[in-house]
Amino acid sequence: MSTWQKIKAYIEGYKDVILLIHEKPDGDCLGSALALGHHLISEGYQPFLYHPEQIPAIYDFLPGQEMIKYYQEKDLPEGIPIIAVDCADSGRILYNLSNGAPIINIDHHSSNNFFGDYNLIDAKAAATGEIIYELLSEAENKISVPTATCLYVAISADTGSFRYSNTTAKTFKIAGELLNLGARIDYIRENLFDRHPLSELITIKLALANMQFSLDGKLAWSILSYEELLANNLLDVDTESVISLLRSVEGVEAALVFKELEPSKIKISFRSKKYLDVNLLANEFGGGGHARAAGCSLEGNLKEISKMVLNRAESCLREYIAESGDFSGRRT
Amino acid sequence: MSTWQKIKAYIEGYKDVILLIHEKPDGDCLGSALALGHHLISEGYQPFLYHPEQIPAIYDFLPGQEMIKYYQEKDLPEGIPIIAVDCADSGRILYNLSNGAPIINIDHHSSNNFFGDYNLIDAKAAATGEIIYELLSEAENKISVPTATCLYVAISADTGSFRYSNTTAKTFKIAGELLNLGARIDYIRENLFDRHPLSELITIKLALANMQFSLDGKLAWSILSYEELLANNLLDVDTESVISLLRSVEGVEAALVFKELEPSKIKISFRSKKYLDVNLLANEFGGGGHARAAGCSLEGNLKEISKMVLNRAESCLREYIAESGDFSGRRT
Helix, strand or coil: CCHHHHHHHHHCCCCEEEEECCCCCCHHHHHHHHHHHHHHHHCCCEEEEECCCCCCHHHCCCCCHHHEECCCCCECCCCCCEEEECCCCHHHCCCECCCCCCEEEEECCCCCCCCCCEEEECCCCCCHHHHHHHHHHCCCCCCCHHHHHHHHHHHHHHCCCCCCCCCCHHHHHHHHHHHHCCCCHHHHHHHHHCCECHHHHHHHHHHHHCCEEECCCCEEEEEECHHHHHHCCCCCCCCHHHHHHHHHECCCCEEEEEEEEECCEEEEEEEECCCCCHHHHHHHCCCEECCCEEEEEEECCHHHHHHHHHHHHHHHHHHHHHHHCCCCCCCC | CCHHHHHHHHHCCCCEEEEECCCCCCHHHHHHHHHHHHHHHHCCCEEEEECCCCCCHHHCCCCCHHHEECCCCCECCCCCCEEEECCCCHHHCCCECCCCCCEEEEECCCCCCCCCCEEEECCCCCCHHHHHHHHHHCCCCCCCHHHHHHHHHHHHHHCCCCCCCCCCHHHHHHHHHHHHCCCCHHHHHHHHHCCECHHHHHHHHHHHHCCEEECCCCEEEEEECHHHHHHCCCCCCCCHHHHHHHHHECCCCEEEEEEEEECCEEEEEEEECCCCCHHHHHHHCCCEECCCEEEEEEECCHHHHHHHHHHHHHHHHHHHHHHHCCCCCCCC
16 A cells, blocks of 8 residues: 555545645745645545645745635634645644544654654655655656646755755655656746845845944844835845845855844844854844754844844854864955 | 777877866866866876866865866967867867867767867757766766766756756756765855855945836846946956846846946846847847847946947837737736
8 A cells, every 4th residue: 555545545535635834834835735736636636725824925836826725713624634744743833733634744854743643754855845746656646747846846945956965866866757747947947046026135235235244254244224124115024035145155154134123123133154053142132043043033222232142143253263263264 | 888988099098188178167167177087087197177267266166176277378288188078169268279189079068069089969968067977977987076076066057056947857867876976065055056255245235236127127227337346346246146136036027237347348238037139139239149148348438328228128128018918027
């Protein structure tokens, strides 16, 4: 009995299927869920992707938008089987899970806590899209072009277009097979990588205009005041591309972005390249995250707060350099 | 007899080998040539990569830098066999080719004019790196980690990290095999993609500060004056990332960058997304290129010249829109 047949046994006798993704959805959970949806349709099911938050507009090109249901209740409809995709634990799902029907949990996070009645977890997969690909490869119906396109997006998104170290030979094998199945690589590139909202460019413009460096270019930062963000209609904008750009400057070890989202309410993002543990740094200010990406929120005067946090970041960098010697620094 | 053995027959009895790349070298020609060099060393040869121009600093991480010889004479040393890599024709090589020894020509450009004594041309390959991979796979010595890393860079560079439509299932198969051979994906990402010179960021900062739009956001441009470029020490800087960024804005069809490199000497770059033939546009001003990427150089007053070229670009866009209907435009 194939894994796909095992999963089918859970949804047998049902027509509708609820697909669930995690909060702040990304390309992997969306691509994986819609791929699964396309395939379920081909087998006679009626899948719906329930989600209460707005799906980021950058994913509006994924085939299968008509499956998305912006359902705002906390309780899901009773008696419809659930397939949760790319969700490490039920806490990342924005609904109550118990609705009297089976729960299937398909994910690649090593922290997955097996909340399903059936759990298909592979922590070695670069993306949940890889798991769905292997699952659907076993199915009777061939993987369709829209399914292949969604899976390709899922894998491409979670591997940074095959740049991150989670990319394996298996990832490449699957990507090649998806191409052979008709995944539309030009369409994906145009929409996933070559299409930036103007607001993103304006954010970069503002952030670079305010960019500063210290410690010989090892620390980079940018401060965006409430007035500036408000004047440019950027209060809800994502600064991910900005902080990536700051960190990518040669010689920079750590990058910080200060965003005053409301007067005196400041969100701070931290990124590091090789050695500074920004999780520890963010912890000191009540935040957290990972060693290379973290964040915190503080209240107070923007100038004073940024000065305080920057001083602490500089001290941490100085400590590290004193202990380990300066092996980074800008190319001359 | 394998292709590698055929090539070996041409260099048999020699110790030194000259590797040649094309003018303005890119990741594919450099990675491919150095990969071949690493392998030739493993077989007892002494390869040198001759080139008269400065190799772009972004490639200084490629293993095998010691093979590079900044040779300034027009005539190459006599009687040393030549392997030209990724060169479509001898005109793109900055040396005289006739030195009394065999010439081997390995390339993937469909326009290659078979200038070698032995020509290994595969226009279906996404990168010359793919051809070198297949060639060295036939060799007795296993592909080493530095060779695999160089080949991975070659392929990654010419496919835009597996984003462009030249990427095939074969490309992915080779990339997977290179990973298995030890290609250092983290090292490549850090150096090839996550390392921007500060001058590049400052160029982006300036260009975005001067960014303008017309025709409902379909035309984007930026004008960089001599004074500004000089003041920021950017006269020799590359604006590729700037124009890509401008073109990538949602709804933009064409992007132009005006760079006043000397007082009243203006270099203009044109890029388009889907329909505007910027080659035709650049032709009108004595330049040229491709339908989606072209350039020209003009002399005169920066304001007047930019106004003239922008007027013409707007007319072309308007003509197209009048004929075909407006199917692009910004997402609201």
